[in-house]
Each structure stands twice: as C-alpha cells, then as structure tokens.
Amino acid sequence: MIPGPFGYHRPETVADAVKLLASLGDEARPLAGGHSLIPMMKLRLATPGHLVDLHRIPNLKGIRNDGGKVTIGAMTTQHELLASDVVAKALPILMEAALLIADPQVRYRGTIGGNVANGDPGNDMPAMMMTLGASYVLEGSAGARTVAATDFYQGAYFTALDPGEILTEISIPTPATGHGYAYEKLKRKVGDYATAAAAVVLTMTGGKVATCSIGLTNLSETPLLATDAAKAVIGTSLDDGSLKAAAAAAEQIMSPAADARGPVEYRKHVGGIMVMRALKRAAQRAV
Amino acid sequence: MAKTHVTMKVNGNEVEGLVEPRLLLVHFIRDNLQLTGTHIGCETTHCGACTIDIDGMSVKSCTMFAVQADGADILTIEGVANADGTLSAVQEGFRAMHGLQCGFCTPGMIVRAHRLLQENPSPSEEDIRMGISGNLCRCTGYQNIVKAIQYAAAKINGTEFKEAAE
Numbered sequence: 001m002i003p004g005p006f007g008y009h010r011p012e013t014v015a016d017a018v019k020l021l022a023s024l025g026d027e028a029r030p031l032a033g034g035h036s037l038i039p040m041m042k043l044r045l046a047t048p049g050h051l052v053d054l055h056r057i058p059n060l061k062g063i064r065n066d067g068g069k070v071t072i073g074a075m076t077t078q079h080e081l082l083a084s085d086v087v088a089k090a091l092p093i094l095m096e097a098a099l100l101i102a103d104p105q106v107r108y109r110g111t112i113g114g115n116v117a118n119g120d121p122g123n124d125m126p127a128m129m130m131t132l133g134a135s136y137v138l139e140g141s142a143g144a145r146t147v148a149a150t151d152f153y154q155g156a157y158f159t160a161l162d163p164g165e166i167l168t169e170i171s172i173p174t175p176a177t178g179h180g181y182a183y184e185k186l187k188r189k190v191g192d193y194a195t196a197a198a199a200v201v202l203t204m205t206g207g208k209v210a211t212c213s214i215g216l217t218n219l220s221e222t223p224l225l226a227t228d229a230a231k232a233v234i235g236t237s238l239d240d241g242s243l244k245a246a247a248a249a250a251e252q253i254m255s256p257a258a259d260a261r262g263p264v265e266y267r268k269h270v271g272g273i274m275v276m277r278a279l280k281r282a283a284q285r286a287v
Numbered sequence: 288m289a290k291t292h293v294t295m296k297v298n299g300n301e302v303e304g305l306v307e308p309r310l311l312l313v314h315f316i317r318d319n320l321q322l323t324g325t326h327i328g329c330e331t332t333h334c335g336a337c338t339i340d341i342d343g344m345s346v347k348s349c350t351m352f353a354v355q356a357d358g359a360d361i362l363t364i365e366g367v368a369n370a371d372g373t374l375s376a377v378q379e380g381f382r383a384m385h386g387l388q389c390g391f392c393t394p395g396m397i398v399r400a401h402r403l404l405q406e407n408p409s410p411s412e413e414d415i416r417m418g419i420s421g422n423l424c425r426c427t428g429y430q431n432i433v434k435a436i437q438y439a440a441a442k443i444n445g446t447e448f449k450e451a452a453e
C-alpha cells in the first residue's frame with residue numbers, strides 16, 4: 001500500500017499551477033483533497049510522476065452568493081460546504097448530499113472540485129451539479145473556459161478537462177425561492193458509494209409541478225440528467241401514476257454496472273425508487 | 288526521488304524530517320517519530336484507526352502525505368492527556384464506560400471524539416454516532432463508545448452524566 005514515487009510541487013497561484021502542469025506534461029496531476037487519488041495511488045491504479053498540490057492556492061477557496069448565482073471555489077471541502085450559511089440558505093440540497101458523502105474525516109479533506117473533476121460515476125456531486133444547471137470554470141495555459149456540468153462527463157474517468165487544466169470554480173444558478181429539493185441515496189453502509197441515487201429540484205404552483213429537474217448517480221458510466229422523467233411529472237400533482245411514469249422514464253436511460261452493489265436489474269429498480277422518493281420529498285418541501 | 292525537508296508541530300513539539308514525497312503521514316508519525324499510538328488498520332481510508340488531528344481537523348493519516356503536513360499543527364493520541372499528565376475527559380470516559388476491548392481502534396476513536404466535542408460540546412446520541420462513523424470498531428458494538436463520549440461531554444460541560452436505560 002505504498003504509492004509509487006512522484007515529484008511534489010506546491011504552487012501558490014493558479015497561474016503557477018497551470019505553468020507547472022504544462023511544463024511537467026502528461027505525468028503530472030493536480031492533487032486536491034487526495035481522497036480519491038491517494039487510494040488509487042496506493043493500489044497503483046494511478047502512478048502520476050508529479051503531483052501539483054492545490055492546497056496553498058488561497059484563490060481556490062471560498063463560497064460567494066453573487067445574487068442569482070453561488071460560486072464555490074474548487075478547493076472548498078465538503079466540511080466547509082456543510083458549515084456554510086450561504087449554502088444552507090441558497091442550496092440546501094448540497095448540504096443534504098454532502099452529509100451523505102463518506103464520513104467526517106473524509107469530508108474534512110475531500111473537496112468539491114475534486115469530487116466533480118474526478119469523473120468517478122460513484123461521486124455524488126456531479127449529478128447534483130447537472131440537476132442544478134451548474135457550470136465549471138477550467139483554466140489552462142490557453143486561458144479560462146466555462147463548461148456546463150451537463151457537457152463535462154464523457155465516460156468513467158473521462159471528462160472535458162484537458163490535460164494541464166485546473167477546475168477553479170463551480171458556478172450554480174440559485175434555485176427559485178420556495179423550491180423543493182431532495183437527494184435520495186441508497187447505500188449499504190455509511191461511507192459507501194451509492195447503489196443508486198437521485199437528486200430532484202422542483203417548484204410547485206397550485207399543487208402541481210411547475211418545473212423539475214432530476215439527476216442520477218452511479219446508474220451509468222456518467223452521471224445522468226433524467227430529462228424525460230422530469231417531463232413526465234410537469235403539470236401533475238405527483239400522483240402514483242406520474243411517479244411511476246417518471247421512474248420508468250428514468251430506468252430507460254440507466255445502464256449501471258453489475259457489481260458488489262447488486263445486479264443490473266436490481267440497481268435499475270432501486271434507481272426508480274430513489275427517483276420516486278426524491279420527487280415526493282422534494283414536493284413536500286416546496287412552498 | 289529527492290527528499291524534502293519538513294517541519295511540523297506534533298503534540299506541542301517542533302519536529303522535522305527528510306521525507307520522500309510518497310511517504311504517508313501515518314508512516315512518518317509511526318516510523319520516523321516513533322509515535323506508535325496512531326494505528327494502521329486498513330490503509331484504505333475506511334477504518335479510522337490512523338485518525339489524527341491536523342490544524343483542528345480529524346484526518347485519516349494514511350491518506351495524506353507527510354510533505355503535505357509541512358507547517359501543520361498535529362495532535363496524536365500521545366498528546367491528548369491533560370498537561371499535568373491526568374487523563375483528558377474523553378480518555379476518562381473511555382475508561383469509566385469500558386469504551387474499549389482490544390483497544391486497536393481506541394487511539395483513532397479518542398482523537399476523533401476529542402475533535403467532535405470541540406465542534407459540538409453537547410452532541411445528541413445521533414450526532415455522536417454520525418460523528419464517529421469514520422471509525423470502525425470490531426469489538427465493542429459501539430454502545431460503550433457512545434457512552435464514553437457522552438460521559439466526556441458531561442464532564443466537559445460540568446453536567447451530570449446519566450447512563451441511558453437500555
């Protein structure tokens with residue numbers, strides 16, 4: 001369980017980090033909280049020749065509400081998200097999700113930037129970001145660009161991040177006041193990745209669903225936005241029929257792997273149940 | 288690979304070392320500093336036996352490199368007792384409530400409970416259980432660990448500890 005040898009670098013600005021990554025080439029990787037990368041390095045599933053540790057870059061930290069959108073620095077930890085008043089007020093669904101990630105120790109180190117940049121289908125934040133319509137700012141030697149979360153994920157561990165780029169911040173449009181939200185995650189134990197999970201953000205008018213978006217975690221190689229499932233509940237009062245229609249539409253796009261968390265049929269089935277539960281709980285919270 | 292010079296404060300003492308970047312912090316603490324109270328259970332970030340306190344955060348020291356702790360302020364189980372050598376409230380709780388059997392998980396549990404009570408001096412039973420959810424114990428069934436932490440909270444708050452009826 002000893003990682004392979006690597007060169008260690010600790011830049012103090014994003015510009016220096018980008019320069020380092022460019023000069024060190026393919027062998028170099030950013031190191032954030034290290035709670036996905038270091039376990040992979042111990043198993044020698046990752047053998048980077050250089051690590052560029054982002055911890056000493058103060059600009060990558062912090063959470064701001066800019067009116068209309070919440071901006072979260074990539075190196076903000078899950079623990080800091082849970083302690084943030086801005087998040088509690090504007091994006092309570094992030095609190096609900098962060099609390100379901102791993103355990104207190106992991107949350108003190110693990111960052112939101114690492115969670116969304118990692119590309120592991122088991123990570124909880126990516127589907128959340130798709131559901132919330134978030135976008136990521138990526139900075140490389142060619143400058144900065146913005147990529148929507150919905151365009152970021154290409155396959156397991158394949159993302160729109162180019163080699164040498166750093167994800168610097170996440171920008172999330174503030175959901176409407178009075179929106180309902182829920183993240184339902186089925187897992188075998190505390191600290192486990194999802195067997196299946198669903199995120200829902202919706203608004204209700206006169207007892208009927210006015211807007212809705214649904215995201216799915218660990219039910220495919222990438223996080224999924226369940227657009228048809230969301231359409232199936234618009235205009236309904238979330239009666240049994242429309243809940244089942246939403247679950248069925250969501251199951252249509254799921255293609256989970258069969259693993260220790262269960263066979264494909266089971267994971268799709270519970271995926272549908274997570275969608276129904278999240279819809280119901282979100283609706284109860286909407287005002 | 289070139290070695291890097293690191294300095295950090297461990298249990299109030301300035302320490303230094305020359306480390307390869309890939310050296311895990313837990314190995315630096317156990318092998319270089321000879322502080323073997325911090326245990327290695329799983330080495331896969333699950334069990335929490337290697338938990339230490341770094342700059343006010345509970346961290347699994349098997350999942351951080353020693354170079355990353357350069358300049359840090361660290362507390363390990365060896366530094367938990369009161370300055371006069373008497374047991375801290377948490378340590379006393381573990382003894383009084385039989386919060387350990389084999390003792391393998393205990394250093395990590397105590398260091399974690401120490402931080403939990405700093406952040407939340409009056410935790411509910413649920414807060415305690417969630418607060419130690421990153422620390423596995425194969426012996427006790429957790430019941431007495433929860434009581435030990437409740438005992439410590441009462442002691443710190445100067446309130447009376449009443450053992451909940453089972």
Ligand SMILES: Cc1cc2nc3c(=O)[nH]c(=O)nc-3n(C[C@H](O)[C@H](O)[C@H](O)COP(=O)(O)OP(=O)(O)OC[C@H]3O[C@@H](n4cnc5c(N)ncnc54)[C@H](O)[C@@H]3O)c2cc1C
Pocket residue numbers: 029030031032033034035036037038039054074075100101102103106109110111112113114115117118122123124125161165166167168191192193194331332333
């Ligand atoms: C026991 C355990 C249980 C866990 N359970 C869960 C869970 O239930 N749900 C969940 O979502 N996660 C879980 N995790 C993973 C955890 O949340 C990680 O912290 C997270 O996946 C990665 O964040 P990090 O900051 O640790 O990133 P790192 O491990 O440092 O990096 C991960 C990857 O992303 C890249 N990267 C990191 N930051 C950036 C950046 N700013 N720009 C570009 N690339 C970057 C790195 O190069 C690396 O390839 C668990 C981890 C453990 C150890």
Ligand code: FES
Pocket residue numbers: 326327328329330331332333334335336337338347348349350
């Ligand atoms: S040895 Fe570090 S978590 Fe188990």
Ligand code: FES
Pocket residue numbers: 386387388389390391392393423424425426427
């Ligand atoms: S007392 Fe034996 S593992 Fe906890």
